[in-house]
Structures are given as structure tokens and as C-alpha cells.
Amino acid sequence: MKLLNAVKKVLLASLIFYILLLADVLAYPEFSCGTHQIHGKLLQNDKGLFVISVFSEGFRCEFILLGGSFEEKVSNVNTTVTAVIYVPKTIKDNESPFVFFQNFMDTPKADFKFKKIKDEPCKLQAKYKADSNA
Amino acid sequence: MVKIIIFTLFLFMHIELYAQKNSVQDSHELLIINGGDSPGANYDVFEKDILSLANFFDERLSTVILNAGGVGKEITAFDSNGQLQRDAIGRLKFFPSIFKKDSLVAIKYNVHKVFKAAKEKKTKYLTVYWGDHGDQEGIALWMDIISYNELQALYGSFPKDTLIRSIHSHCYSGKGLVDATRKIPSKIEELSNFLEQFYFRNRCGFAASASEEISYYGEFSMEGFIQTRKKISNFSLNDIKEYAQTNYQTPFLTSDLFVDDVLTVVCNNQEFFNVEYSIKEINTDNSQFECNNRSNDFINAIKNYCNNDLLEAYKISIEKEVRMKMVSGDLSRLIHKIKNKFLKKESPDLWKTYKTALSQLEKSYASMLLSTEKISEGEIKELISKAEQALSVYDKSLQLVKLTREYNIFFENSLVKLRDQYPRYKEWYQENGGEFIRPQNIENYIGHACYEAQGERLLMSKKIEQAKQELMDQLLKRSDFKKEKELYEAIKRCEESPIG
Numbered sequence: 001m002k003l004l005n006a007v008k009k010v011l012l013a014s015l016i017f018y019i020l021l022l023a024d025v026l027a028y029p030e031f032s033c034g035t036h037q038i039h040g041k042l043l044q045n046d047k048g049l050f051v052i053s054v055f056s057e058g059f060r061c062e063f064i065l066l067g068g069s070f071e072e073k074v075s076n077v078n079t080t081v082t083a084v085i086y087v088p089k090t091i092k093d094n095e096s097p098f099v100f101f102q103n104f105m106d107t108p109k110a111d112f113k114f115k116k117i118k119d120e121p122c123k124l125q126a127k128y129k130a131d132s133n134a
Numbered sequence: 135m136v137k138i139i140i141f142t143l144f145l146f147m148h149i150e151l152y153a154q155k156n157s158v159q160d161s162h163e164l165l166i167i168n169g170g171d172s173p174g175a176n177y178d179v180f181e182k183d184i185l186s187l188a189n190f191f192d193e194r195l196s197t198v199i200l201n202a203g204g205v206g207k208e209i210t211a212f213d214s215n216g217q218l219q220r221d222a223i224g225r226l227k228f229f230p231s232i233f234k235k236d237s238l239v240a241i242k243y244n245v246h247k248v249f250k251a252a253k254e255k256k257t258k259y260l261t262v263y264w265g266d267h268g269d270q271e272g273i274a275l276w277m278d279i280i281s282y283n284e285l286q287a288l289y290g291s292f293p294k295d296t297l298i299r300s301i302h303s304h305c306y307s308g309k310g311l312v313d314a315t316r317k318i319p320s321k322i323e324e325l326s327n328f329l330e331q332f333y334f335r336n337r338c339g340f341a342a343s344a345s346e347e348i349s350y351y352g353e354f355s356m357e358g359f360i361q362t363r364k365k366i367s368n369f370s371l372n373d374i375k376e377y378a379q380t381n382y383q384t385p386f387l388t389s390d391l392f393v394d395d396v397l398t399v400v401c402n403n404q405e406f407f408n409v410e411y412s413i414k415e416i417n418t419d420n421s422q423f424e425c426n427n428r429s430n431d432f433i434n435a436i437k438n439y440c441n442n443d444l445l446e447a448y449k450i451s452i453e454k455e456v457r458m459k460m461v462s463g464d465l466s467r468l469i470h471k472i473k474n475k476f477l478k479k480e481s482p483d484l485w486k487t488y489k490t491a492l493s494q495l496e497k498s499y500a501s502m503l504l505s506t507e508k509i510s511e512g513e514i515k516e517l518i519s520k521a522e523q524a525l526s527v528y529d530k531s532l533q534l535v536k537l538t539r540e541y542n543i544f545f546e547n548s549l550v551k552l553r554d555q556y557p558r559y560k561e562w563y564q565e566n567g568g569e570f571i572r573p574q575n576i577e578n579y580i581g582h583a584c585y586e587a588q589g590e591r592l593l594m595s596k597k598i599e600q601a602k603q604e605l606m607d608q609l610l611k612r613s614d615f616k617k618e619k620e621l622y623e624a625i626k627r628c629e630e631s632p633i634g
Binding site for chain 2: 066
């Protein structure tokens with residue numbers, strides 16, 4: 001009887017393991033290395049970092065902008081923007097979504113939330129544009 | 135002897151009351167489900183929603199809770215600016231769960247298990263709350279998803295005398311109320327079967343957003359709704375809909391979907407009703423006078439709702455509102471830019487400190503990403519502290535800017551120089567024959583115009599609702615619509631019935 005119970009437990013544990021393994025989680029969009037356009041609201045978090053929030057397919061995707069024109073970023077806080085960004089490391093979730101800010105575009109009626117412009121190698125140093133006046 | 139009889143009666147009454155209370159509790163099952171999706175997507179606000187719902191009913195209902203990864207799982211939280219909280223090196227911060235009640239892991243296996251248990255208990259009233267995330271295919275569970283089809287199958291497995299009420303607050307929640315794959319029939323003759331197939335007398339639901347819409351937490355939250363019910367011990371789905379005043383999403387009930395489906399078929403079959411009306415007109419006599427009058431009202435209601443004039447006017451009002459929002463967006467960017475330019479000019483040190491602090495912090499994160507420089511967590515924390523301080527000083531100074539006379543003069547000059555860079559604002563003020571030069575006046579004027587545009591859109595929306603209701607009322611009066619009327623009224627009763 002004890003053996004039967006042990007077998008039952010093992011089978012149940014395996015079943016749960018496979019359920020979790022095969023489960024279909026809501027698909028967070030993946031952003032591979034390269035240049036992208038994103039359309040969303042520019043805000044500042046409590047550390048002052050500039051963050052663009054985009055809602056997509058049930059998810060809120062955050063992008064933390066690094067570099068680029070400080071003045072441009074400050075001027076556009078709290079408004080909806082279309083930004084050109086470079087993704088230096090593939091983003092699969094909100095865990096660490098750092099991107100290099102290139103510039104803003106004037107597309108008030110953008111019919112997209114994300115658009116990939118170009119596949120590029122990861123970690124391209126030249127894509128980080130330190131503000132020359134900083 | 136009398137005392138013994140009274141005591142025995144008293145005892146029986148207590149036993150009876152206790153039994154009644156328990157039977158009521160047993161027959162009303164509340165399932166609260168927060169799928170959570172995954173560790174990074176399991177927000178504190180979802181837990182606040184389920185906690186407030188569970189506390190509201192406390193022990194009054196037999197409640198089963200499925201909460202993300204189960205007891206002890208962590209959550210993520212938003213900062214005061216509405217952004218996800220992060221640690222020093224920019225990674226998501228995780229916090230202990232605020233939900234301390236007993237709960238199961240929100241996996242599909244457990245969802246099926248609790249539904250099965252409710253069925254075995256012969257539950258008479260089943261209420262299900264579906265929180266957190268959803269997409270076009272289904273509702274998020276913990277590292278899992280339950281499709282809308284599976285959901286309908288689960289509900290369908292209950293006997294017809296179990297009243298099933300569902301509350302959906304996730305994205306695309308409209309898909310959770312009625313089979314989202316249903317095809318609205320083209321012929322009026324097929325309407326009755328269609329309704330019998332997809333709508334049920336014992337099922338109703340509330341959805342916080344339409345089938346194609348995202349749900350925003352700021353627009354609707356269960357916690358917010360529960361706060362309004364503190365002095366009342368129950369609520370209906372109707373109450374939730376009345377509470378849900380939203381700007382960016384469309385809350386609705388099953389009966390709203392029912393009406394939309396019915397009227398789509400009616401509008402696509404206007405010919406059918408016109409022919410019927412013509413025949414009645416030819417055969418008119420005194421006894422049919424009342425009947426024809428009714429037909430007249432009916433045809434007018436069809437013409438009013440189905441002729442698209444209202445929908446066209448509604449579309450125009452939406453376009454106007456969108457345009458005003460874009461003008462307002464342009465203006466706020468313009469004002470923000472002018473303020474920053476003013477601050478840069480008037481307080482160059484403050485501006486420089488702010489810019490340097492943030493740029494250095496950003497540069498450090500970039501260096502870490504590119505692996506070009508090794509930076510300790512202590513150094514990062516120091517940079518964060520500097521950036522936070524600079525931001526705080528900057529924000530305060532920015533708030534004070536508009537109170538000075540110098541700023542008003544600066545604003546006027548800058549406005550002329552910069553406005554060409556903001557085409558939507560430029561176009562709008564040219565159309566309106568000039569502009570104000572004082573910043574406060576411009577903001578007030580645009581704000582008022584936005585408010586007006588929103589008002590027009592809401593008014594049109596109300597007119598459409600009214601026309602829709604008039605047509606529905608006319609349909610319900612028809613003798614050939616008896617079956618549909620019964621079904622519709624049963625769904626309405628379900629939505630009005632108190633939960634708890």
C-alpha cells in the first residue's frame with residue numbers, strides 16, 4: 001500500500017511537472033537585438049529614469065531609455081511618443097528592459113505599438129549616444 | 135413542563151437556522167481566480183483586487199481562491215509614478231505576497247478541480263471572478279492559460295438550475311462572457327436557434343472591457359468597486375457595470391452582447407420587416423389599427439437605429455475627441471519644453487546638476503550592459519541617490535515656474551518661435567482664429583475644448599443606447615419574439631440578482 005502511494009505521488013508530481021513544462025503562458029513579445037520603433041507613453045520612474053510603457057496583448061511592456069538627447073526626453077515626459085530605440089540585449093520580459101534611445105519621431109496616429117526596423121548585432125557600443133552636453 | 139417545551143422549540147429553531155445558514159453557504163460558491171501569469175507579471179494590484187473581494191464576503195460565502203503561484207509567491211509592485219519598481223541595477227523588485235489567506239496555485243488542473251468540486255456540491259449559485267491578464271486566446275493562469283472555449287465548456291458542464299455569474303477584469307474580457315467564436319447569422323429565421331445555442335438562462339457575466347480591448351487598472355478595479363459597497367452586504371453584476379465609468383475601455387454585460395447580436399441581425403434584415411409592414415398596411419381594418427400602430431413604431435425604431443446616421447455622428451465625435459487629445463498633447467509638449475528652456479536659462483546650475491546626475495546614471499547602466507566598465511552596486515546606489523535628489527529639486531522648481539511674471543514673458547516669446555514644431559496645435563489655433571498668449575489661459579481653453587469634445591462623444595453614445603433600447607423594447611413586444619424575450623429577461627434577472 002505504501003509503495004502504491006509512493007508511486008501515486010511520483011506520478012502526480014511528474015504530471016504537474018509536465019503540465020507546467022508544456023503550459024502556454026501569455027506570449028510576452030520578444031525584442032531581439034537591433035533597431036525598433038515603439039509607440040507608448042513616456043514617463044519617469046521614481047529614480048528619474050525615462051521609461052516608455054506600451055500595452056500589448058494583455059501585457060504592459062516597459063522600456064528604460066538610456067542615452068540620447070536629455071532635453072528631448074525631458075520635453076516629452078507624460079506624453080505619448082514614438083521612439084526609435086536600439087535593443088542591445090534581447091528582451092523577453094520586463095525583468096531588465098534597458099534600451100539605447102536614438103530619437104523621437106512624429107507619428108501621432110501610429111498604427112503600431114512595436115515595429116522592428118533592422119536586425120543588428122547585440123551590444124553595439126556605437127548605438128549608445130551619450131548626450132554631448134552632459 | 136412549559137419551560138421544557140419552550141426550550142426544545144428554541145433549540146429546534148436554532149438548529150433549523152444553523153442548517154439554513156449552512157445550506158445557503160453551501161449552495162453559494164465563490165471562486166476567485168488571479169492567474170498571475172508569471173513572476174514578473176504578477177502585480178500587487180491583482181492581489182489587492184482578490185483580497186478586497188475575499189474580505190468583502192469573508193465567511194458569508196463558501197469561497198475558494200486560486201492565487202498565482204500559491205501561498206508565499208512573490209509579487210511585483212508599481213512605484214508612485216506608475217512604473218514597475220526596480221532595484222539599484224534596474225532589475226524588477228519582488229515583494230512578499232500581501233495575500234495571506236489559504237489559496238491554491240492557479241494552474242489549469244486546480245481550476246478544473248474547483249469547478250468539479252462546486253458541481254459535486256450541487257452548488258445553486260456559482261460566482262467566478264477572473265482577474266489579472268488575458269489575451270485574445272484566453273485568461274492567464276500561473277505559467278499557464280485557460281482558453282475561452284474551455285471556460286464555456288466548464289460553465290456548460292453545470293446543471294441548468296445552477297446560476298453562474300462571472301466577473302472578468304482582465305484584458306479582452308468581453309471574450310469571456312459568450313462563445314467568442316460564434317458567428318452572427320445573416321438570416322432572421324436563424325436568430326432564434328443562434329440565441330438558444332450561445333446564450334443561456336442560467337448564465338451572465340460582467341466584462342471590464344470589450345472583446346478587442348485592453349483593460350487598464352486605472353480604469354476599473356475590483357478593489358475600487360468593493361470600496362463603494364462598504365455599507366451594503368451584497369452586489370449584482372448590474373451594480374458593477376454602473377460603477378465602471380471608463381474612458382478608454384467599454385464595460386458591458388451579457389445582456390448587452392445579446393442585444394447587439396439581435397440588433398445586428400435585425401438591421402441586416404430590414405427588408406423582412408418592411409415587407410411584413412406593407413402586408414399589414416394592405417390588410418388594414420379597425421381591429422388591426424392598434425397592431426399597425428405598433429408596427430409603425432417598430433419600423434421607426436428600426437429606421438432610427440439601423441440607418442447609420444447615429445453611428446456616423448458617433449464616429450465624427452470620436453474623431454473630434456481624438457483630434458483634441460492630439461492638440462492637447464502637442465500643447466503639453468510645447469509648454470513642457472518652454473518650461474524646461476526657462477529653467478535652463480534661469481537656473482543653469484540646477485539644470486546642469488539634474489542633467490549630469492541622470493546622464494551619469496544612464497551611462498553606468500549602459501556600461502554594465504555593454505560590459506565596458508565594472509561598476510559596483512554601491513557606486514550605482516550613490517548615482518541613484520544623486521539622481522533622485524536632483525529630480526526632486528528639479529520637479530519643485532518646475533512647479534514654481536508658472537507663478538512668475540518673467541516666465542509669462544518668456545512663454546509668449548517662445549510660443550511664437552516654437553509653435554511651428556507642433557503642427558496639430560498650430561493647425562488648431564489657426565482654425566480658431568488666434569491664440570492666447572498666457573500659458574494658463576491656453577491650458578484652460580484647450581482643456582475646455584477637450585472636455586466639450588468628450589461631452590459630445592458621450593452624448594452621441596447615449597443617443598445610440600437610447601435608440602438601441604427603443605428598438606429592443608419594440609422587438610420584445612412582438613408575439614413572434616416570445617422565446618427570445620424569455621431568454622433575454624432571464625439573463626437580465628441573472629445580472630440583477632444579488633451576489634451574497
